[in-house]
Amino acid sequence: MFKKFNPQGDIVSQVPIKSSVQRSIRNQILEQFPSVEPFIEDILPRKEKWILIKCHGHMNLISINYEQPIFFNLRTGPYFPSLRLLHAYPFLLPRLQVDKGAIRHILKGADIMCPGLTSAGARMDEELGSNRMVGIFAEGKEHALAVGVTKLSTEDVKNVNKGVAVENIHYLNDGLWKLSLGEQQS
Amino acid sequence: MASHSFSEERGTTCLTNQDQYPYNVIYCGNCSLPFEYCEYNGPEEFQRCLLWRRENYPELFSTYDESLLTDAFKNVSLADSLSKAVESNNNSSSKKKSPINPEVVIARAQRKGRKQVTIISGLDKTGVKLSEFSRVCKKQFSCGASVVTAPDMREVVEIQGPIFGTSRILVCNG
Numbered sequence: 090m091f092k093k094f095n096p097q098g099d100i101v102s103q104v105p106i107k108s109s110v111q112r113s114i115r116n117q118i119l120e121q122f123p124s125v126e127p128f129i130e131d132i133l134p135r136k137e138k139w140i141l142i143k144c145h146g147h148m149n150l151i152s153i154n155y156e157q158p159i160f161f162n163l164r165t166g167p168y169f170p171s172l173r174l175l176h177a178y179p180f181l182l183p184r185l186q187v188d189k190g191a192i193r194h195i196l197k198g199a200d201i202m203c204p205g206l207t208s209a210g211a212r213m214d215e216e217l218g219s220n221r222m223v224g225i226f227a228e229g230k231e232h233a234l235a236v237g238v239t240k241l242s243t244e245d246v247k248n249v250n251k252g253v254a255v256e257n258i259h260y261l262n263d264g265l266w267k268l269s270l271g272e273q274q275s
Numbered sequence: 276m277a278s279h280s281f282s283e284e285r286g287t288t289c290l291t292n293q294d295q296y297p298y299n300v301i302y303c304g305n306c307s308l309p310f311e312y313c314e315y316n317g318p319e320e321f322q323r324c325l326l327w328r329r330e331n332y333p334e335l336f337s338t339y340d341e342s343l344l345t346d347a348f349k350n351v352s353l354a355d356s357l358s359k360a361v362e363s364n365n366n367s368s369s370k371k372k373s374p375i376n377p378e379v380v381i382a383r384a385q386r387k388g389r390k391q392v393t394i395i396s397g398l399d400k401t402g403v404k405l406s407e408f409s410r411v412c413k414k415q416f417s418c419g420a421s422v423v424t425a426p427d428m429r430e431v432v433e434i435q436g437p438i439f440g441t442s443r444i445l446v447c448n449g
Contacts, residue, residue, distance in 0.1 A: 098385035128296060145389070176309065177297035196315050232300060232309045261308050 092198040094264020099145045106139040155270040175233045182224035186212035189228045201255035218242045235260040396431040
């Protein structure tokens with residue numbers, strides 16, 4: 090989704106978020122990620138300035154104090170955590186592990202194919218339905234390398250073993266990862 | 276299998292403070308990725324990542340990492356290798372801009388939002404009068420066109436709107 094992201098052209102506006110809207114965003118995020126509750130004050134501090142960054146394609150990014158965005162969503166859809174946030178709190182999303190061969194392609198923005206999730210180095214420990222938000226981890230690596238949405242349930246991935254299993258939404262070194270709002274400001 | 280043990284080795288080192296959240300993940304200062312993904316940057320970039328790691332996090336720079344450094348990079352510092360890379364880039368670009376065959380570049384640039392402009396640079400070296408050319412463009416494309424000074428102090432013609440195909444024909448004929 091952020092493969093061709095260009096901060097100069099794709100960011101439409103940056104506005105501070107009203108505190109009432111902040112509250113509803115915070116509630117929505119808590120609802121989506123109940124496990125994050127003990128850390129919510131660290132991730133989304135009440136006192137800081139929240140910035141809503143609107144981009145083309147109805148993409149919204151949320152940043153605190155013009156730092157790297159921590160959440161993003163499409164239209165009014167669910168909030169995705171950014172990879173930096175996922176690195177800090179890896180329990181946010183259910184994890185799928187791909188084998189080593191897939192890493193190269195995912196870092197170029199490719200979707201995750203079924204064989205990459207069923208081969209020897211891969212792991213799918215949890216039973217997941219389709220259309221679930223997942224973190225993509227890799228064989229032998231500690232940190233997540235992508236955030237995606239499952240296109241097939243884990244059951245189907247095992248049975249069909251062909252085609253796209255997880256849509257790649259946000260991956261290491263894509264436009265969102267590289268986005269730096271500090272430069273935009275100056 | 277070598278690269279497997281590589282990551283295993285580092286996976287257990289103090290890359291993160293395991294006991295509590297948030298994890299404090301250390302990112303490579305060269306490529307901004309977590310260390311374990313540096314190797315996917317292409318061979319030369321990876322060497323620079325290793326150098327950066329050696330200079331900034333010597334405690335995380337294992338002997339295995341040392342063995343990955345090629346001889347060419349072994350004894351240089353990061354700054355050296357960077358300046359070398361810049362140099363080689365400069366050399367290649369200066370070759371391209373040889374005065375014998377002036378190059379006309381038609382580029383598209385993005386203005387606010389999805390608005391685009393066409394920028395034609397290098398025309399001044401071909402002997403075409405820029406103001407003349409922009410006037411022709413205005414007539415031809417019925418849109419705004421003007422001579423502006425580019426950031427690198429060269430005069431370029433800027434035409435409003437994305438019109439590369441047709442403007443190319445015009446440049447070739449004119």
